[in-house]
Amino acid sequence: MAAHTPLPPNLRWGLAAFSGSLFINNKTRDSGAAPTYPPAPAALASLPLQMMLYFNACYFPAWCLAEGLMLQLKYHLLPWHYQFLVVAAFLILSLAEGSRLYLGYVGNLQEKVPELAGFLLLSFLIQLPLLLFLLTDGHVLRLPLETAVHSLLLAFLLAEIAAAFLALRTMTRQLAAQFHLRQFEEHRGGWGRGNAAGSLQ
Template identity: 70%
Template sequence: MQTPLPPNLRKGLTTFSGSLFINNKTGDCVVAQPYQAGHVVLSSLPLQMMLYFNAFYFPFWCLSEGVMLELKYCLLPTYYQVLHVAAYLMIILVEGSRLYLGYLGNLQEKVPELAGFVLLSFLIETPTLLFILADPYVLKLPLEIAVHLVLLLFLTSEITAASFALRGMTKQLAMQFYLKQFEEGPDRARPGERSTRGGPQWRKVSWGSQAPVSPAPTPLST
């Protein structure tokens, strides 16, 4: 269904939304994904919104954490200096990969990419962030605590939404697999075998090994 907007304005909005959200699945998009009839879109809108705002928040987190680390670096013991720098670099590397996998897995409904997003969020970034927040011997500044808490809120919300999206995608894939198996079915003749559906009664045997089964003759009445 076309929108009542002027064509030029609608085309501009479509181009803007396509460049903003990487992949536009609406019918107005010039390069829309070819879905089959009856296809259910399983992408999670809440997850996509959180990923979008997280991508804008992450540069602010990097800048704030870099300034805070510079201010307290000389006050930390040597081993905590190494741990802080390592944790800071790890979160930066993981966050970039995590957001990319989240966008790709959610928009294109790919289970492996979305599962990788959940694993990176839950097994690597969340423990590292909790270490920085919960260690009592780490000098924590108020701004640092605030930006870490906001990032932790993004992480927990995204993990929850991605888990529900993964559950729906896996159920849909399992249903498609069983339907495909049902369509192929055991009644479909394999190569070199004759089917039992329709026509004369044939036994399901290899070619040339058995003649057609004819019905038993009825005795003649005297």
């Protein structure tokens, strides 16, 4: 049974189009050799990505607990604008991480390109900058435990971005190959029926 996806249809179409334009190298007849399309494998889901998503989902509650405790300890020592920035970064990271992991699970296991593209964009555009801010800004008064838990989450994030990029490239190419093969078979079937009808006349 397919899992429900929270992405609206217009956003799913946009992410699918973005992935196709990024990873599919379209060739015309003028460009030389025609592209060859290998047969699609039985499954396109990435096992390394799924393993990292699983361990990340197990680790994330521990990260939330540790970061919440450290934030409570140092909150009164921060300047007022950094109090706002650190709390906002923690809340955005926590809220976006649940959506990001869900999109990663659905996109990888069900081989859905828009969800996997959404996972990749959330990882790269939201989670990565916020995590780097918490790790590199000297005014946030990093505690040793914070440095450790942020570093481990950053390692998960970078590995997932690389694995999701490779999985998305494989999925888009294979799905495009299947689409072109279906078009070719339909065209060949229509041509064969036309010849048969012509021979009967």
